[in-house]
Amino acid sequence: MPQGTAPLPDLVAILAQPARVADVPMEALPALLLHLSAEHHRLAAVETTVAARLAALPSLTPEVAGAPYTLVEAATLLGKSTAWVRRQARSGRLPGRKVGKSWVFPRDDFDRARRRARLGA
Numbered sequence: 250m251p252q253g254t255a256p257l258p259d260l261v262a263i264l265a266q267p268a269r270v271a272d273v274p275m276e277a278l279p280a281l282l283l284h285l286s287a288e289h290h291r292l293a294a295v296e297t298t299v300a301a302r303l304a305a306l307p308s309l310t311p312e313v314a315g316a317p318y319t320l321v322e323a324a325t326l327l328g329k330s331t332a333w334v335r336r337q338a339r340s341g342r343l344p345g346r347k348v349g350k351s352w353v354f355p356r357d358d359f360d361r362a363r364r365r366a367r368l369g370a
Contacts, residue, residue: 257284301325317353320345326363 257280258273273281300321323345324331335352338345344358 257281260284260288296321297325315356317355318359320352320354323352323354323359326359 256277258269258277260281263269263273263281270281303322318326320331320334323343324334327334334343334345337343338352338354343354344362345352345354347353
């Protein structure tokens with residue numbers, strides 16, 4: 250560790266008790282913020298992988314089979330960001346609609362659009 254650099258605080262302890270951030274020395278805060286950013290990106294990658302695996306599972310009930318894709322599921326299926334999928338839905342290039350604050354994508358229409366895009370039609 251370079252001289253004058255504070256040791257990195259225990260992230261697990263801080264996550265268990267967020268108030269402990271107040272005990273972190275000021276000189277350690279930049280390193281902690283950098284560490285949190287890296288962990289955030291890792292968690293996002295795990296979230297995307299979990300969503301993809303869930304989207305690939307056969308539906309267990311008829312209600313789930315007809316449920317629309319969520320924004321995260323749609324993005325995962327397309328291999329795109331949620332922002333990209335949201336823009337495409339707003340412009341009408343993807344079949345989606347806003348329900349409250351969330352975007353949903355009817356499965357049949359969305360799957361047809363995915364197949365068309367893959368075929369170049």
